[in-house]
Amino acid sequence: MSKAEKLEKIRHSLSHIMATAVLKKFPDAKLGIGPTIDNGFYYDFLLPEKLSDTDLPEIEEEMKKIIAENIEFKKSIAGRDEALKKVGQQNFKIELINDLPENEEISFYQSGSFTDLCAGPHVANSKEINAAAFKLTHLAGAYWRGDEKNQMLTRIYGVAFDSPKELRQHLEMLEEAKKRDHRKLGKELDLFIFSDIIGKGLPLWTVKGATIRRELERFIVDEEIKRDYHHVYTPDVAKVDLYKKSGHYPYYKDSMYAPIKIDDEEFMLRPMTCPHHFELYSSKPRSYRELPMRIAELAKLYRYEQSGELTGLIRVRSFCLADAHIICADLEQAKQEVKGALDLIEYVANTFGLKFGKDFTYRLSLGNRQDDKKYYKNDQAWDQAEDVLRQVLKEIKRDFVEMPDEASFYGPKIDIQMKNVIGKEDTAFTVQYDFVMPERFNLVYTDKNGGEKKAIVIHRSSVGALERVIAFLIEHYAGNFPLWLSPIQIKIISVGETHIEFCRELSKELKENKIRVEVDDSSETVGNKIRKASQEKIPYTLVIGDKEMGSDKLAVRIRGQKDLLNIDKIKFIEQLKTKIKNRSVELE
């Protein structure tokens, strides 16, 4: 049994033990479900009174007592009638049993006084559980079966590990994640705000946050142009007809905003860029000589999110995607372009200081030949496309996992999965193969012999959605941005009134070298000013007093370091310019 399988059993058994403890406190509690999740477990209850976080230690203590009793977990099988008898007045369980297919064997697990409808698996005996390696972490409200029309239940979350050391490490990581939360840091570092009267999920970028965003925008646009992408601008609204033509409409209808009527026509805020780029491509006859054509855009997109789902910059109602569609002549060209797109993605990730294996991994998301509703039907095209993507990943020597049933409706894709600070995996970048749109938009070109050929389309992101990637980077760097992304790169602190003029002159000189600098000439103490610069996580701080005014050297405080760096001014400026140009992640 692997360690993961063992932990799975421990966590699942702890959810039952927690239910036992809760039932002891509230014998009338109604039980929802109690599954395992990443790092732990939860159980949903309908309780006669409201719980608070301060009630958790009491439940935890009760759980420890139960564990110490070395109780056994025993499985039993029942028919439907017997099963219904077993769950008694537990109405949620009754609902679950009634939803099971007729004649299905229904399994139960008994542990001490507690019996639960459950498919298992569990530990054989509670002595397998280290009572010092679990912790109940928090409470949340959760609708029964996730449906807001149902009753709201109380969900108790816990985490559990093999050893107390692993638990401690995990709790420290959560603590660190809380400190790094981009919503918290975004406020502390004054990067973005939300406004009730503008609307939920619609961030406003302050001058500092906007600086980070602009640096990222220019970085990706310049890099893409260097790689022969055609950067274009297309409208953020278009007629509904466009999305009907593209076939997106039925798949995206629920995530699009309501149409806007202009005269007698209906317009939509665009949820994607593809059909816009295809219109550009099709605006004139194209020759094989023009292919591959890489059409790129920093595109604002609009997708509906329920207000409860909105989370800082990660889940927003409008986001800006560095999007591109590569029109390819044939399979071989498509293969090369997928490779090129992955090369760009790795270049971007490496620039951020992220490494393959450690920070990101590859996933090949496949279709499902049986599901014609979710995926466009063309078995041969699916086979071919999936094969091309598989080959590319092998040729660039990247390990990957294959995920069935995770493709787009128009073809398979390669997802680059990124782990955030609490280890949660998410798709950061994606490269998609599309054999459907060329049909719908009649994306053709004239080949060498003058014949008309159908093109293939590769959809790809590079830096992803700016909102999301900035949220990720804030947390990844804990707000300590590398020089090129830092909104303020240097803070100059004046010791007294007589030094202010010199500070301003120095600031001017640095600005002329395109370095972002701020002078703190307030009447605060030098100590307070240094502390403030440190809280603002500014890469370099210069204190200017009499000594500095009489010298060509600067005493530079580097973020996070104790010792001052004594360096010639001209040399310092040159070093900074090089670091900015190279997008170096090191400050020294």
Added chain:
Amino acid sequence: MSKAEKLEKIRHSLSHIMATAVLKKFPDAKLGIGPTIDNGFYYDFLLPEKLSDTDLPEIEEEMKKIIAENIEFKKSIAGRDEALKKVGQQNFKIELINDLPENEEISFYQSGSFTDLCAGPHVANSKEINAAAFKLTHLAGAYWRGDEKNQMLTRIYGVAFDSPKELRQHLEMLEEAKKRDHRKLGKELDLFIFSDIIGKGLPLWTVKGATIRRELERFIVDEEIKRDYHHVYTPDVAKVDLYKKSGHYPYYKDSMYAPIKIDDEEFMLRPMTCPHHFELYSSKPRSYRELPMRIAELAKLYRYEQSGELTGLIRVRSFCLADAHIICADLEQAKQEVKGALDLIEYVANTFGLKFGKDFTYRLSLGNRQDDKKYYKNDQAWDQAEDVLRQVLKEIKRDFVEMPDEASFYGPKIDIQMKNVIGKEDTAFTVQYDFVMPERFNLVYTDKNGGEKKAIVIHRSSVGALERVIAFLIEHYAGNFPLWLSPIQIKIISVGETHIEFCRELSKELKENKIRVEVDDSSETVGNKIRKASQEKIPYTLVIGDKEMGSDKLAVRIRGQKDLLNIDKIKFIEQLKTKIKNRSVELE
């Protein structure tokens, strides 16, 4: 009598003479109105049959005959009853007379057989008109009184000048304007397209047009940041409530698009940026030390235009404005900021090669103390604000005209008026004084003594709306963009197969120097390739054959010049980089 007054009389008299000629051809024609316009005149008729441009020479001939008769223009005055008798069955004229205030003296002008309800003035005798200095130019449909519920009339346009030479010059200018039309050049140079399925008035920028746009964007953003503007990003949609709070809603309602319902809230595509920037300002307490705060954004705005009004890039349904709002502490600071904004505007205009007096002029647009509906009521604030703007224009020594009743609802403004290729004047840039929004949004700051003070806001544009300014520049340059704005800066032409590799190497070298280059290695003749580069209005063309491959020198064809420039390659690249950096308008 000034020349302009004299021309005004000639043009007005020609409209009567044209009516005389048309009535001779169609005695039953009904007459609309016949005023003067810029450079000429028109008259509206309800005709028994359709006219075409080929009918105009015949009418012109008849007009010349009438002019040769030396007919006199005589004014007479009539009461309403007599006036109605005079106009007989001319039902449009009857309507006009009935709309006049009772007891008003009604004036008529008689010239030969023709009498018209008219306030004048006219020439005394048709011999004052040079029959060789006018021309009927074109026909158009026009609703009676501009109301589409009324009958459609036929409008005949004419132009008239003092001398045949001036007429010829004007017609040549019209011819030139047709060639420079940005819609025509935009197509020929492949800068932008429109797509029916995306929607009217929503341009898609091709890679070439997008390059121009991006260069302009970065130019203005970088220049503004250099001038200590805070560049931000705010959402393109916001709740209707925001525009109600700002007070824009009643003034902009008709030019806003229909609201978008999200859950239970109504959102609008924003028609302006002001309230978004005010929300950012008000997101935390502000001190006098932070002022003036110049909040700037490249902002996408959405304003309704009737489909009939949409004109290329000049009248669109969504545009991108380089907008800014400067929050000032007091009147003196506001004055300095208005000055600073004008300095930036002149810097931008000069960069485009535009000169004060020749290409642009100043206009001071004032409010109207009597009109409380159109303008926010606060006489003292209006007086003060108008005075500040007047002072600034005097201090920077710029002549200006004062225009009553042209202000914004929240304050007076300075408009920078630009003339397009046919001499039509339009507001290109504007600097507006606002004493209303600080009240509505409670834009306050803490002053030196810890008290709370109300701020003043300056609204300003710098490069204007990108769509509009690019349309203007296409026509101004006739497509011959200066180097820094040229989508392709150098075309390299291969003579034969053996030169292609060298062309690609050269192209790579130029690209590494951030020069935009395109290689034409097609199998066309060199002559055809040069012609194509010339049609594409590319600044520099290099032909690469055996001779060039064996030399360090380049033979450069400069756009619009016959002689080749022989220059060392390294020197040429350095020269180009300097020109691009300085945004030079000269190619030599």
